[in-house]
Amino acid sequence: MTITEKILARAAGRDRVTPGENIWVNVDVLMTHDVCGPGTIGIFKEQFGKDAKVWDASKIVIIPDHYIFTADPHARRNIEILRAFVKEQGIKYYYDPDFLQSEGMPSPYIDPSKTHYKGVCHIALPEEGHTRPGEVLFGTDSHTCTAGAFGEFATGIGNTDAGFVMGTGKLWVKVPPTMRFVFEGELPEYIMAKDLILAVIGEIGVDGATYRAMEFAGPAIYQLGKIAAGYDHPANMEERMTLCNMVIEAGGKNGVIAPDEVTLDYVRQRTAKGHVPQEFRVVHNDPDARFCYEKVFNVTNMEPRVAKPHSPDNKATVREVQGTPIDRAYLGSCTGGKITDFIAAAKVLRGKQVRVPTFIVPATTDIQRGLDEFKLNGQTLRQVFEQAGCIIGPPSCGACLGGPLDTLGRLNEPLTCISSTNRNFPGRMGHKEARVYLASPLTVAASAVEGVIADPREHLAEG
Amino acid sequence: MKATIRGKAYVVGDNVDTDQIIPARYLVYNPAIPDERKMFGRYALSAVPTAQAGLPQGGVPFVKENADKSEFAVIIGGKNFGCGSSREHAPLALREAGVEVVVAEFYARIFFRNAVNGGYLIPFETDERLCEKIRTGDEVEVNVPAHTLKNLTTGEAFALKPLGDILPIIEAGDVFAYARKSGMIP
Numbered sequence: 186m187t188i189t190e191k192i193l194a195r196a197a198g199r200d201r202v203t204p205g206e207n208i209w210v211n212v213d214v215l216m217t218h219d220v221c222g223p224g225t226i227g228i229f230k231e232q233f234g235k236d237a238k239v240w241d242a243s244k245i246v247i248i249p250d251h252y253i254f255t256a257d258p259h260a261r262r263n264i265e266i267l268r269a270f271v272k273e274q275g276i277k278y279y280y281d282p283d284f285l286q287s288e289g290m291p292s293p294y295i296d297p298s299k300t301h302y303k304g305v306c307h308i309a310l311p312e313e314g315h316t317r318p319g320e321v322l323f324g325t326d327s328h329t330c331t332a333g334a335f336g337e338f339a340t341g342i343g344n345t346d347a348g349f350v351m352g353t354g355k356l357w358v359k360v361p362p363t364m365r366f367v368f369e370g371e372l373p374e375y376i377m378a379k380d381l382i383l384a385v386i387g388e389i390g391v392d393g394a395t396y397r398a399m400e401f402a403g404p405a406i407y408q409l410g411k412i413a414a415g416y417d418h419p420a421n422m423e424e425r426m427t428l429c430n431m432v433i434e435a436g437g438k439n440g441v442i443a444p445d446e447v448t449l450d451y452v453r454q455r456t457a458k459g460h461v462p463q464e465f466r467v468v469h470n471d472p473d474a475r476f477c478y479e480k481v482f483n484v485t486n487m488e489p490r491v492a493k494p495h496s497p498d499n500k501a502t503v504r505e506v507q508g509t510p511i512d513r514a515y516l517g518s519c520t521g522g523k524i525t526d527f528i529a530a531a532k533v534l535r536g537k538q539v540r541v542p543t544f545i546v547p548a549t550t551d552i553q554r555g556l557d558e559f560k561l562n563g564q565t566l567r568q569v570f571e572q573a574g575c576i577i578g579p580p581s582c583g584a585c586l587g588g589p590l591d592t593l594g595r596l597n598e599p600l601t602c603i604s605s606t607n608r609n610f611p612g613r614m615g616h617k618e619a620r621v622y623l624a625s626p627l628t629v630a631a632s633a634v635e636g637v638i639a640d641p642r643e644h645l646a647e648g
Numbered sequence: 649m650k651a652t653i654r655g656k657a658y659v660v661g662d663n664v665d666t667d668q669i670i671p672a673r674y675l676v677y678n679p680a681i682p683d684e685r686k687m688f689g690r691y692a693l694s695a696v697p698t699a700q701a702g703l704p705q706g707g708v709p710f711v712k713e714n715a716d717k718s719e720f721a722v723i724i725g726g727k728n729f730g731c732g733s734s735r736e737h738a739p740l741a742l743r744e745a746g747v748e749v750v751v752a753e754f755y756a757r758i759f760f761r762n763a764v765n766g767g768y769l770i771p772f773e774t775d776e777r778l779c780e781k782i783r784t785g786d787e788v789e790v791n792v793p794a795h796t797l798k799n800l801t802t803g804e805a806f807a808l809k810p811l812g813d814i815l816p817i818i819e820a821g822d823v824f825a826y827a828r829k830s831g832m833i834p
Binding site: 207221224226227228230251252259260262325327341342344345349353395396433436495589590611612618 | 663665667668671672673675676677678679680681684695696697727728731732733734735736737754756757758761762765766767813822823824827832833
């Protein structure tokens, strides 16, 4: 069996499962947030009764992250629904935006280490030790697949499924066959996980992995994060997360990477805080594991890539589109708003000026703090970005998915934007006629400096 | 489960993602509150680019301004309908607008699950590229047990794929009714 099949078999209490089978699995962690939580809670109460208790209050993680920095009264009301539910049910893991006032645009807190708020759920989950090898994680968000980077089964579900899990701790799943993507060769410093996953999606298309698991393997996986070499930071893990994060953009059910010492170091450090379970089970492919597809990429001569409007599989190399005018650059989200992403961007932006409005939106409060802690030639990342003329926002999902009209960086007009985020279907970042190019943080930063799509290699060479 | 579903068809192309089906700015509404739930019908399919909205001619709004319901009861799509985010608001919005069945070449996984488990609508698949054979506004009839679609405007008939694994959930109503029926939950 493959990693995915073995995890699902254990969760179903079975010795073996076969791709295509429908099985009921026991859930280790259920995650929800402010956009899908209220609807999920509504379904849970409708189906199990208004006084019903969740199946296990210590296995539900609630992370408000989507619509935090907005004056929208419904968005604020949704946080109140989450708070009331957490209190009523005794939910153990809840990361409250405790700085919110009753109305108006919230004034950001002064010190991100003094709030319970975390920010983007897919990055907050691993930071707080909620992602552990061998487990089954469901979340009411399509990018829940990010957690496959930790060698677990993680996928996105809707409100009904989440309401079902809340009441029963179980869910039916169809066992997916596994596609295997192997990265070989010597990874150049200018190639990031984003380039790799755009290459994969360009190869198989936005529906190429529908109903399938996507496993990433090969020596180049373990070289990812070179751009942040020398920093005391798990850059390699963050890059693996970026790789798994975008499997949904190929239609994939889950992404997975076999755990190794890098994974275990990361997980042990975060679970050692003691408030989350510390037991987990490392799962590897059996020697007889069967894959429904296998593709080898050699990364040695790989070029930086983009996805052109309006689809993540509308592939091109940066070279093919360089010189294309842009109106805006955006660095943020679960895909491209981590410390590694910002170290990469800072290496390009240091000592330069951006020519188009450029937004920096850290995924979480930990990352926001990191902007003041990590340095490049004596300057903090924040100083680099401020001197380059970037606009730095507070952590949340931000404009990646558009959101309420007052969301920082939202494309309220039909602009052209280059973005380190994950999706560029029409209307994703706001206006339905806006054009979004997806690229690595290095490419986004180089393009911000030139005001046109630009090759990061030239900018790194200068540094 | 209704045996036949009849109404006007609304035709879209490939990769109609959930941001086009229900834009993220409207996700502030809570589907568990009836007055807010209606808003999802009002804004269903509102972010499909104008040229692709109601094929082949385009420029056809799915829901008329200030209405909560659509005049179209059947959606005809191409490949990978409902890709993108996991928001259940997508099938819910179509249902609130009055849609009972979607016919596409195939679906993104989460949309398909949500449509079935939530009991919002029937997601039929077909090998035919119906988005190039049916025109927005054509009167169509879907026969659910026979898994066929008839275009009453032109007289053409098309085979759809059997519902397979999901049929028991659709017959029960939703995943909760199915689980109760099979004794999994009280």
